[in-house]
Amino acid sequence: MIRDQSLAARLWRFAVWAVVALFVVNLIGVIAAVLVNSFGTRWLGTWLPAAWTTRWYFSAWREFQLTPVLIVTFEIVFTVVVISGLVGVTSAYALARRDFPGKRLVVLAFLLPLLVPPLTYGIPLATLLYRIGLGGTFWGVVAANLVPAVPFVVLVMIPFIEQIDPRVEQAARVFGASTTSLFARILLPLLLPGMLAALLLVLVRTLAMFELTFLTAGPTSQTLVVALYYAVFASGVRAPQSIDAMAVVYMVTTLFWLVIALQFVNPTQIVARAKQRTADA
Amino acid sequence: MAAAAQGVMRRPPLRKRLAARGLDGTTLLVLPGIALMLALFVYPFAYGFVDSITPREGPWFANYHTFFTDPFQYRTIAATLWLALPVTIINVVVAIPIAFRVRLMRRQRLLTTILVLPVTLGTVLVADGLLNFLGPQGWFNRTLMLAGILGAPLKLTNNYWGVFASLVITGFPFAFLLTLSYVTGIDPAVEQAAATLGARARQRFTRIFLPLLLPGLAVTFCLSFVQAFSVFPSAVLLGAPAGSTRVISIAAYQAAFEQYDHSLGAAIAIIMGLVQLVIVLAILGLRPLFYRGPVAGTKG
DSSP states (O other), X not given: OOOXXXXXXXXXXXXXXXXXXXHHHHHHXXXXXXXXXXXXXXXXXXXXXXXXXSHHHHHHHXXXXXXXHHHHHHHHHHHHHHHHHHHHHHHHHHXXXXXXXXXXXXXXXXXXXXXXXXXXXXXXXXXXXXXXXXXXXXXXXXXXXXXXXXXXXXXXXXXXXXXXXXXXXXXXXXXXXXXXXXXXXXXXXXXHHHHHHHHHHHHHHHHHOOXXXXXXXXXXXXXXXXXXXXXXHTTTSXXXXXHHXXXXXXXXXXXXXXXXXXXXXXXXXXXXXXXXXXXXX | OHHHHHHHHHSOOHHHHHHHTTOSTTGGGGHHHHHHHIIIIIHHHHHHHHHHTSOSSSSTTHHHHHHHHOHXXXXXXXXXXXXXXXXXXXXXXXXXXXXXXXXXXXXOHHHHHHHHHHHHHOHHHHHHHHHHHXXXXXXXXXXXXXXXXXXXXXXXXXXXHHHHHHHHHHHHHHHHHHHHHHHTTSOHHHHHHHHHTTOOHHHIIIIIIHHHHHHHHHHHHHHHHHHHHTOOHHHHHTSOTTTTTOOHHHHHHXXXXXXXXXXXXXXXXXXXXXXXXXXXXXXXXXXXXXXXXXXXXXXX
């Protein structure tokens, strides 16, 4: 585009790219350090471990009981995805199609859980869940994770539904479609790409959601990321390589779904959800 | 009879009147969502507030009194601000020039994908990685020693700097991606027009882009700050949770789930929310000073 070729401008461009490169190198270093350590036998005072092995994965799988942890993780995550999909898409449909009194308040109620950090509302929520006996259970963790998940689906889906012309639905009505067939044959196919993107993002976010799960999970309802936290917290009890092997398992699980999600969304969308609405609120 | 019929004609049935105001069967679809938010977000907040003013003993403000008279507790506010404010300022300020460069990049996707990794993986994994990476024998210290910058390894874990690093690693990509989405929303024609009229790069930035960008930057700053302020796992794992990085979320967690005083825990959580609110309102209070209007060029 418009390129300033003076020396100062070139130096400035170089400095900017240098900062980016420095950040990316350190970031890759952090992730690679976990990966390398999990495959190393002994790593003390050298650049790389003395030799390579995969045995830490077997010991981590045994010590941290990763099979039940993974099963519970996916049970929780998929329950959250299904419920937030059902509730979120219907709410988003109503908010996208109708203008009713008090709508701003409703939008605000969906916006706040995304703006307030989880720990701030997580502590009273967890206290309440323990009070009514849901704390430490499967459904307690699901309930806590729904708080950011449903608004996320709503705010991703509203602009998506708004861009579907309502005349398509009216035309289907004119031709005698019932509500069921209108939904199944007209709306669902049109909504599917948006729903897929929103739900995959919810899946990734719930997999990585530490705070809410940490506050509400009991021994049998821990997700992988909470189990990882406890392992790192109690480091010294287990071999660090074993903990890093578990971290790699967590990383692979999350990245697998992230890669799928990135087929449907732009990386900036993961962060900049509903930015327009944020600016208005 | 005729009068009654007229009355009916003048007043359409309730269903029609509600539909005219936007309330019909479709609107009711929002109810499950609202019910869920009321039950899981609004009610717990109200419950937490009432819980915080009904302490185990003493007057209603006993919990708040405890917090603000115990230096071990009230110093967590300063400790958290001392982490969150510098980190947020650095993240947002560094994100701006980089977003302006990346905006011109043709293949942004690879960079944005790499940067989205720490945001997605979360602070627990980053903390685990940093414990090794920044440790006395980690690659960071080794590289600096190899380059001759350091004589002996720096202590970067289990103190302030460990938490600082983790907040930069997860917070910078967040601030950057948000800024990038605002920067790419500005019509490039505006810059071209300024350049045609003879504005230099610096002038184009300070006179054209910055005013257009400020509202977005304010939001970015608020969201980044709120995230940094509620730092928890990395402050425990990478910091000194009993010392310099005893942040307010640790205090709230310990009160609620280690001392089993949920009333005090709720009070600290509310204080935490209020401090965030004060900073956010202070930033958003500056917004009337900013330009508000279209970010796209007009026709002609």
